[in-house]
Amino acid sequence: MSRHADSKLDPSAEEIRRWGDAAVGWMAEYLHCVRELRVYPETTSRDIRERLDEELPTESLPFLKVLDTFREVVVPATRQNAHPRMFGYVQAPGTAIAALADLLASTLNANLTAWRSTPAAVEIERLTIDWVKQIIGFNADAAGLFVSGGSMANFAGLAAARRAKAPDELMRKGAQAFPRALRIYASEETHHSVAKAAAMLGIGSDNVRYVAVDERFRIRIDDLEAKINEDVAAGHLPICIVGNAGTVNTGACDSLEQVSETARRFGLWMHVDGSYGGFATLAPSARACLAGIERADSISLDPHKWLYLPVDCGCVLYRDPETARATFAHEAEYTRVIAQQADEAFAVWDYGPELSRRFRALKVWMLLTSVGVRAVGESIEKDLACARHLESLVRASDDFEMLAPVELSIFCFRYVPAGLKGGPEEQLDAFNERLLVALQRDGSSYLSNARIHGRFALRGCVMNYRTTHRDMEILLMDLRRLAATL
Amino acid sequence: MSRHADSKLDPSAEEIRRWGDAAVGWMAEYLHCVRELRVYPETTSRDIRERLDEELPTESLPFLKVLDTFREVVVPATRQNAHPRMFGYVQAPGTAIAALADLLASTLNANLTAWRSTPAAVEIERLTIDWVKQIIGFNADAAGLFVSGGSMANFAGLAAARRAKAPDELMRKGAQAFPRALRIYASEETHHSVAKAAAMLGIGSDNVRYVAVDERFRIRIDDLEAKINEDVAAGHLPICIVGNAGTVNTGACDSLEQVSETARRFGLWMHVDGSYGGFATLAPSARACLAGIERADSISLDPHKWLYLPVDCGCVLYRDPETARATFAHEAEYTRVIAQQADEAFAVWDYGPELSRRFRALKVWMLLTSVGVRAVGESIEKDLACARHLESLVRASDDFEMLAPVELSIFCFRYVPAGLKGGPEEQLDAFNERLLVALQRDGSSYLSNARIHGRFALRGCVMNYRTTHRDMEILLMDLRRLAATL
Numbered sequence: 003m004s005r006h007a008d009s010k011l012d013p014s015a016e017e018i019r020r021w022g023d024a025a026v027g028w029m030a031e032y033l034h035c036v037r038e039l040r041v042y043p044e045t046t047s048r049d050i051r052e053r054l055d056e057e058l059p060t061e062s063l064p065f066l067k068v069l070d071t072f073r074e075v076v077v078p079a080t081r082q083n084a085h086p087r088m089f090g091y092v093q094a095p096g097t098a099i100a101a102l103a104d105l106l107a108s109t110l111n112a113n114l115t116a117w118r119s120t121p122a123a124v125e126i127e128r129l130t131i132d133w134v135k136q137i138i139g140f141n142a143d144a145a146g147l148f149v150s151g152g153s154m155a156n157f158a159g160l161a162a163a164r165r166a167k168a169p170d171e172l173m174r175k176g177a178q179a180f181p182r183a184l185r186i187y188a189s190e191e192t193h194h195s196v197a198k199a200a201a202m203l204g205i206g207s208d209n210v211r212y213v214a215v216d217e218r219f220r221i222r223i224d225d226l227e228a229k230i231n232e233d234v235a236a237g238h239l240p241i242c243i244v245g246n247a248g249t250v251n252t253g254a255c256d257s258l259e260q261v262s263e264t265a266r267r268f269g270l271w272m273h274v275d276g277s278y279g280g281f282a283t284l285a286p287s288a289r290a291c292l293a294g295i296e297r298a299d300s301i302s303l304d305p306h307k308w309l310y311l312p313v314d315c316g317c318v319l320y321r322d323p324e325t326a327r328a329t330f331a332h333e334a335e336y337t338r339v340i341a342q343q344a345d346e347a348f349a350v351w352d353y354g355p356e357l358s359r360r361f362r363a364l365k366v367w368m369l370l371t372s373v374g375v376r377a378v379g380e381s382i383e384k385d386l387a388c389a390r391h392l393e394s395l396v397r398a399s400d401d402f403e404m405l406a407p408v409e410l411s412i413f414c415f416r417y418v419p420a421g422l423k424g425g426p427e428e429q430l431d432a433f434n435e436r437l438l439v440a441l442q443r444d445g446s447s448y449l450s451n452a453r454i455h456g457r458f459a460l461r462g463c464v465m466n467y468r469t470t471h472r473d474m475e476i477l478l479m480d481l482r483r484l485a486a487t488l
Numbered sequence: 489m490s491r492h493a494d495s496k497l498d499p500s501a502e503e504i505r506r507w508g509d510a511a512v513g514w515m516a517e518y519l520h521c522v523r524e525l526r527v528y529p530e531t532t533s534r535d536i537r538e539r540l541d542e543e544l545p546t547e548s549l550p551f552l553k554v555l556d557t558f559r560e561v562v563v564p565a566t567r568q569n570a571h572p573r574m575f576g577y578v579q580a581p582g583t584a585i586a587a588l589a590d591l592l593a594s595t596l597n598a599n600l601t602a603w604r605s606t607p608a609a610v611e612i613e614r615l616t617i618d619w620v621k622q623i624i625g626f627n628a629d630a631a632g633l634f635v636s637g638g639s640m641a642n643f644a645g646l647a648a649a650r651r652a653k654a655p656d657e658l659m660r661k662g663a664q665a666f667p668r669a670l671r672i673y674a675s676e677e678t679h680h681s682v683a684k685a686a687a688m689l690g691i692g693s694d695n696v697r698y699v700a701v702d703e704r705f706r707i708r709i710d711d712l713e714a715k716i717n718e719d720v721a722a723g724h725l726p727i728c729i730v731g732n733a734g735t736v737n738t739g740a741c742d743s744l745e746q747v748s749e750t751a752r753r754f755g756l757w758m759h760v761d762g763s764y765g766g767f768a769t770l771a772p773s774a775r776a777c778l779a780g781i782e783r784a785d786s787i788s789l790d791p792h793k794w795l796y797l798p799v800d801c802g803c804v805l806y807r808d809p810e811t812a813r814a815t816f817a818h819e820a821e822y823t824r825v826i827a828q829q830a831d832e833a834f835a836v837w838d839y840g841p842e843l844s845r846r847f848r849a850l851k852v853w854m855l856l857t858s859v860g861v862r863a864v865g866e867s868i869e870k871d872l873a874c875a876r877h878l879e880s881l882v883r884a885s886d887d888f889e890m891l892a893p894v895e896l897s898i899f900c901f902r903y904v905p906a907g908l909k910g911g912p913e914e915q916l917d918a919f920n921e922r923l924l925v926a927l928q929r930d931g932s933s934y935l936s937n938a939r940i941h942g943r944f945a946l947r948g949c950v951m952n953y954r955t956t957h958r959d960m961e962i963l964l965m966d967l968r969r970l971a972a973t974l
Contacts, residue, residue: 010859011583011796011867011953015520018584022512025588029595030504043607047831050611055857058619062860065585072592072854079608083597096597097497098504099551102511105591106558108798108851109515111569111582121529122565125536133544150636151844161688176670176692177663184662194818195843202647202841204690206662207818306844310497312594314846332680332693345533355688357681358637358792360800368558371541373496374548381497467497
């Protein structure tokens with residue numbers, strides 16, 4: 003082996019310090035200046051590829067040169083998620099402490115498969131999962147683990163629901179051995195990862211029954227119960243109701259107490275998708291919306307959303323650890339635990355779909371310990387206030403209108419130019435779609451879109467400790483400026 | 489919001505530099521000294537918990553104090569995966585460049601859901617996936633993406649196999665709508681994540697048929713074909729053969745050319761689990777073993793194994809992009825792509841189970857670009873040579889014996905004390921199990937275990953650019969020293 007290879011895979015302490023200084027230097031500068039960057043780049047696939055070396059690299063290059071390419075080619079051609087006016091989708095900014103935690107996690111390279119694989123890292127995960135349960139008000143004996151995101155958490159929750167409510171042997175014998183369709187109920191506003199999970203699980207995406215919503219986009223309990231009764235009469239096997247703690251379109255929170263009542267009455271599993279809204283329990287003004295979340299059998303949460311952590315860090319909690327274990331545990335000799343006590347025999351892979359697992363808990367622990375939940379809650383409260391401020395500005399204006407009530411920090415609205423007032427809705431849709439594209443290309447603010455009662459909506463979500471009331475005002479100014487050019 | 493909260497979630501450039509210096513300083517020192525640490529800690533759950541603050545943190549703590557706790561409590565109480573004599577399981581050490589890449593990725597916080605979400609990051613993923621295809625010799629038009637690890641890659645490959653070979657509407661209507669059992673074939677030595685995936689998918693773990701192996705632990709084609717014929721006669725629906733490119737027990741490589749022939753003949757999907765061995769294609773001496781891997785319909789690979797990257801970074805490749813897309817694509821208005829060209833309309837979530845996705849490709853790109861594949865291949869070759877060196881030492885000794893041939897870098901052997909030679913096998917099993925526990929507790933070297941032809945084996949795997957021939961000799965000295973105390 004050449005010395006050259008050695009020195010790159012296993013550099014000297016001095017080299018590591020030099021490279022690390024350069025990386026940290028970029029980080030400090032980037033986070034300091036991110037407010038001044040375009041939120042969204044003007045670029046094409048071709049532009050980027052022309053600036054990257056396409057050949058499989060045979061020989062080595064100095065790390066600092068590679069870092070330059072990252073800084074000059076990659077960074078400017080991404081959406082700046084840390085920008086205070088990045089309102090698209092449900093996107094958190096990340097934070098410096100968590101990025102440093104990821105540096106430490108990748109250096110230590112703990113692999114959180116089981117306690118004995120990395121004792122202290124698994125203890126940190128168990129401790130932070132306990133903290134998450136306290137934040138949500140979930141029962142102290144519940145199990146849980148960090149997964150890559152809300153989609154995987156919904157998948158895990160529905161897998162557990164099937165294990166609990168469908169015949170025991172289904173996971174061994176296969177779903178074809180049991181002729182009844184398994185049915186899942188969720189409001190029309192539910193995230194598509196629920197249907198995707200049902201498809202992957204072999205339950206079938208058509209067996210997710212979409213329930214009508216009320217004027218605040220919350221699941222209608224009458225329609226929910228009617229659909230369950232209908233399915234029972236048809237010979238299907240209802241297994242699970244999914245309640246939303248913050249929908250992706252409008253931030254609606256289903257009445258989780260009522261969902262829980264219905265689930266109990268019909269003997270169904272209650273899964274709550276709290277990927278967006280769950281951590282809003284830290285903000286006093288959102289707590290009433292989320293009442294009943296603690297009654298769920300399983301909950302999806304995303305620390306990489308409202309704990310402001312970088313991806314990936316999702317979380318699934320299960321009320322009954324034994325059901326989770328029965329869902330995911332598979333025995334094999336090479337994973338057999340030898341000569342250890344109960345706490346030390348704990349295997350994380352028994353509770354989720356993954357085996358190798360990154361030390362995701364480190365950034366949760368470092369963030370919560372360094373910042374404290376009070377400050378995180380204050381920041382979430384500030385995000386909610388920003389969305390309400392936008393709503394009040396829109397309601398006070400004569401050129402914008404709200405298309406849905408603000409429940410948490412999501413706002414859906416549209417621009418109504420004087421010339422289109424009272425005109426055909428299709429024209430307003432087309433105008434706002436063009437306005438959205440213009441806004442995204444402009445680079446000062448970023449929104450995404452939603453369909454509300456069939457109409458095209460400009461949609462934003464505030465999830466950034468950097469965002470202020472002033473940013474909400476700039477967003478409306480940006481839209482007016484661009485609307486004038488269309 | 490208090491200033492205090494602000495300053496922790498959004499620290500000044502100066503604070504970031506100070507915190508970053510401290511983190512990088514630890515990193516340089518840790519990687520410099522890791523050879524001198526105990527591989528495995530002597531600790532208990534209770535020991536660790538007593539040194540951690542258990543209360544949900546309400547207020548903030550200085551970051552440097554939190555870093556101290558990480559350094560003093562977490563680091564010493566984990567297994568040191570970077571240590572040159574960490575031979576347990578299939579565990580890579582990680583490397584400094586990749587840890588820095590993870591710092592950059594978490595700072596930028598790109599979320600690789602779709603091209604438009606982060607153009608340059610998705611281009612880097614597509615580029616590095618192209619490089620991975622070249623390394624494996626896979627067809628240039630194939631699709632692929634990075635996932636969290638081999639378990640998820642096997643899950644994705646089997647989901648695609650089902651989409652291709654079972655009735656089209658299964659994922660919509662559910663598996664109960666199609667009464668035939670779907671059957672998957674894999675050798676007895678196959679990783680348990682295949683059965684776990686079958687259970688999660690609703691195919692059923694019992695529908696994974698385990699095929700006998702030959703004396704080198706490779707799938708027996710005669711038994712494979714007999715089982716397929718048997719299932720067809722019984723009315724089941726064979727869908728997939730899983731070939732192993734490096735089994736977890738002994739590193740066996742199935743004859744992938746023969747597996748491919750059989751798959752073609754019966755019209756089945758061929759999935760290759762190359763999580764452990766796939767990247768050994770970079771080492772000339774392993775290439776013959778892996779011949780035929782390029783004929784697969786889907787392949788699981790783990791850059792976080794033999795590309796020496798930290799977890800998590802698995803990879804799945806699909807020969808036919810359209811099948812992958814049909815498996816995972818779900819349409820929703822809020823993910824609808826507006827006003828973009830083909831390359832720019834690319835949505836990564838259409839090809840795998842996740843939606844939010846970390847910028848895993850950054851560490852792959854930085855590692856390959858900085859180090860070059862030639863040096864990585866040389867290091868893999870060196871790992872293979874270390875395992876062969878151990879084998880020759882064992883064969884030349886009169887107190888150790890090999891229990892399986894060394895195929896790649898895994899070695900299975902046992903200690904045979906003079907007093908137990910020719911005695912009952914159970915006594916040798918018990919002795920070696922005690923010896924393994926003693927070795928793990930001793931802290932100088934670390935092995936895990938396997939069951940070989942019913943016998944307890946000491947099992948090691950070399951996957952570390954730091955490991956030398958001398959380390960293999962120290963391992964045997966450690967075992968002899970400890971055996972003398974039993």
